[in-house]
Amino acid sequence: MAIDFSFPPEIDALRLKVREFVAAVVRPREAQIAAREGDRRFLIQSIIEMRVAAREWGLWLPHMPKEYGGMGLGHVAMAAVSAEAAKSGFGPYALNAQAPDEGNMHTLLHWATDEQKEKYLRPLCDGVVRSCFAMTEPEVAGSDPTLIQTRAVLDGDEWVVNGHKWFISGASGAKFAILIARTEDRPEIPQAANTAFIVDLPAPGWTVVRDVLTMAGHHNHAEIRIENLRVPRANMLGGRGQGHLLGQARLGPARLAHCMRWIGQAEIALDLMVDRALNRFAHGSLLADKQGIQWMIADSTMELYQAKLMVLHAAYRIDRGDDFRSEVSMAKHFVANALNRIIDRAIQVHGALGYSLDTPLARMAQQARWARFADGADEVHQWRIAQRTIDAYKRDRSTRVATGNLPL
Numbered sequence: 001m002a003i004d005f006s007f008p009p010e011i012d013a014l015r016l017k018v019r020e021f022v023a024a025v026v027r028p029r030e031a032q033i034a035a036r037e038g039d040r041r042f043l044i045q046s047i048i049e050m051r052v053a054a055r056e057w058g059l060w061l062p063h064m065p066k067e068y069g070g071m072g073l074g075h076v077a078m079a080a081v082s083a084e085a086a087k088s089g090f091g092p093y094a095l096n097a098q099a100p101d102e103g104n105m106h107t108l109l110h111w112a113t114d115e116q117k118e119k120y121l122r123p124l125c126d127g128v129v130r131s132c133f134a135m136t137e138p139e140v141a142g143s144d145p146t147l148i149q150t151r152a153v154l155d156g157d158e159w160v161v162n163g164h165k166w167f168i169s170g171a172s173g174a175k176f177a178i179l180i181a182r183t184e185d186r187p188e189i190p191q192a193a194n195t196a197f198i199v200d201l202p203a204p205g206w207t208v209v210r211d212v213l214t215m216a217g218h219h220n221h222a223e224i225r226i227e228n229l230r231v232p233r234a235n236m237l238g239g240r241g242q243g244h245l246l247g248q249a250r251l252g253p254a255r256l257a258h259c260m261r262w263i264g265q266a267e268i269a270l271d272l273m274v275d276r277a278l279n280r281f282a283h284g285s286l287l288a289d290k291q292g293i294q295w296m297i298a299d300s301t302m303e304l305y306q307a308k309l310m311v312l313h314a315a316y317r318i319d320r321g322d323d324f325r326s327e328v329s330m331a332k333h334f335v336a337n338a339l340n341r342i343i344d345r346a347i348q349v350h351g352a353l354g355y356s357l358d359t360p361l362a363r364m365a366q367q368a369r370w371a372r373f374a375d376g377a378d379e380v381h382q383w384r385i386a387q388r389t390i391d392a393y394k395r396d397r398s399t400r401v402a403t404g405n406l407p408l
């Protein structure tokens, strides 16, 4: 049989090592950080110390090639590492595999020139700088990047950029941004209007207006005003008009990386749900003995199982160089929704305790909500998935390839 659902022994050992690292190094720090909420110096010092420890444990930069100091893992192996690391919110930061830097590293690896890689990718991989990815604008639907209004106009050897962005994660304190702006007036296709640029930060003309306050609090999702920002010609990333292509290429694996982290979070929620059900007594029996609670546990278990299979299969397709767009879309949609449902059920089983901040569930629920619309809204993924299924049927008189092209 060619289908083997086990990891090679070295990847399994790595997965367990990440679990041990999170338990021994990250969790204790996480508790201290929570106790000193708002103390940014302590937060940064803690992340630095966790990163030193990650290097000592041999867990630094799992997703990048060895020549950049990484571990050179493929996407399937990354699924194992990320799901374990994300059982603490700080796990991915400790490993230097957090959004948006992780996605930016992949983008630079594949699109940057050698000079750009040395100047921007290497320090990002070394963990000495942070970056951000600036695409979404308040005035137009982020789901449709052909509407982007931020404009870049060539003036001699520099591009002059004007525009407005928001929800730019990690923008405050970032050393550079990958910025998407409109450069083409009459592109052959609407998707060829935008170009990507690397912007050194801070820069005159790049103003952080505010850290947008979200339902989960302040998390450095910045609103940015761009006024006559000058970007050297050499800082174009990829070709003219390739900004949309670059965004799509970046978002595919980046979406799956989110899914891997969400699996870790969903597993924590299910563990907590079962633990509470085994310890809470009401109306003559434990909650775990009640059918209504068992249904919630069963539904969550099945959904997490499906989430894992979908993520592993999409990662497998990326590793093999197969077309992965549909599988990543389906995984992104499914895992985002499963995560929200599983956390919600876990809160339900905990009652008032679940609503309190005494367990991580309430904060997890606030964070999980954006999963259903950021990096591709549910409905946009459903639209694309349906399109591919209809196309498959029109082409083959069968929808088989649209369901993962599995040998069934």
Ligand SMILES: Cc1cc2nc3c(=O)[nH]c(=O)nc-3n(C[C@H](O)[C@H](O)[C@H](O)COP(=O)(O)OP(=O)(O)OC[C@H]3O[C@@H](n4cnc5c(N)ncnc54)[C@H](O)[C@@H]3O)c2cc1C
Residues within 6 Å of the ligand: 100, 132, 133, 134, 135, 136, 137, 140, 141, 142, 143, 144, 166, 167, 168, 169, 170, 221, 370, 372, 373, 374, 375, 376, 377, 378, 379, 380, 383
């Ligand atoms: C926590 C967080 C971090 C983020 N980080 C970044 C970042 O670092 N960089 C960045 O550039 N952006 C970032 N974003 C923005 C994110 O990418 C956008 O929210 C996303 O692309 C959706 O765009 P929008 O918010 O403008 O919603 P819109 O595009 O206005 O969509 C709103 C809703 O309309 C519906 N909709 C849209 N299109 C369709 C359709 N075709 N059919 C049916 N319904 C549809 C969906 O329900 C969707 O949720 C972040 C957002 C959040 C919440």
